[in-house]
Amino acid sequence: MGLLDEAGNLFNKGVASAQKGTRTLGIKSQINDLNKQREKHLTELGASLYEENRNNPEVRGPREGIFAAIESVDAQKANLEAELATIEQQAQEAKQAQQAPAGAPMGAFPCPTCGRPSLPEDVFCPGCGTNLAALKAAPAVKFCSGCGAPLNEGAAFCNNCGMSTAPAAPVADAAPVAAVAEAAAVADEGTPKES
Numbered sequence: 001m002g003l004l005d006e007a008g009n010l011f012n013k014g015v016a017s018a019q020k021g022t023r024t025l026g027i028k029s030q031i032n033d034l035n036k037q038r039e040k041h042l043t044e045l046g047a048s049l050y051e052e053n054r055n056n057p058e059v060r061g062p063r064e065g066i067f068a069a070i071e072s073v074d075a076q077k078a079n080l081e082a083e084l085a086t087i088e089q090q091a092q093e094a095k096q097a098q099q100a101p102a103g104a105p106m107g108a109f110p111c112p113t114c115g116r117p118s119l120p121e122d123v124f125c126p127g128c129g130t131n132l133a134a135l136k137a138a139p140a141v142k143f144c145s146g147c148g149a150p151l152n153e154g155a156a157f158c159n160n161c162g163m164s165t166a167p168a169a170p171v172a173d174a175a176p177v178a179a180v181a182e183a184a185a186v187a188d189e190g191t192p193k194e195s
Contacts, residue, residue: 050070053059060067094115108117112135116127123133142151146163155165 050067054067054070108119110116111118111125111127111130111132113130114125114128116125118125118127118132124130125132142165144151144158144161144163144165146158146161151158151165157164
C-alpha cells in the first residue's frame with residue numbers, strides 16, 4: 001500500500017496547491033478592486049479640494065504648476081466645447097436650409113454639401129461652390145432589390161443578403177410546354193411498349 005499512499009499524498013498536495021493558487025488570485029483581484037475604488041475617491045477628493053482652494057494663495061503657491069495645468073486643460077476644453085457648439089449650430093442651419101423654400105424653382109434639388117437648392121443646370125452650388133457637375137457624372141449607386149443595401153460596382157450578389165443582382169429571367173409560358181408533353185404522350189400510345 002505504500003505506492004497508493006504516496007499517490008494519495010501527491011494528489012492531496014496538488015489539491016492544496018491549487019486551492020492556495022485560487023485563493024491567491026482571489027485576494028489579488030480584491031486588492032485590485034480596492035485600489036480602483038481608492039483612485040476613484042482620490043480623484044473625487046482632488047476635484048473637491050481644487051474647487052475649494054484654487055484661489056487660495058497658501059494652497060496654490062507650492063502647487064502652482066498643477067493648478068496652471070488644470071486651468072490650461074479647462075481652457076482647452078472650453079474652446080473645444082465652443083467649437084463643437086458652432087459646428088452643431090451650422091449643421092442645424094444647413095438642415096433647415098436643405099428644406100426647399102416655398103418659391104424654389106421646379107426641379108431644384110438640395111446640394112449634398114450645404115443643402116441649398118440648386119437647379120439641374122447649375123455646374124456649381126450657388127451656396128458653397130461644390131462641383132455639382134462632377135457629382136452628376138459620378139456613377140449612380142445601385143441598391144439590392146431584396147434588402148436595399150448598396151451594391152458594389154459589378155457585384156453578382158448582394159454582400160448583405162446574398163441575392164443575385166442579375167435581372168430576373170422572363171418566365172416562359174407553360175401552355176406550349178404542356179402541349180408538347182401532351183403530344184408526346186399521344187405519340188407514345190401508338191408505340192408498342194417494351195416489357
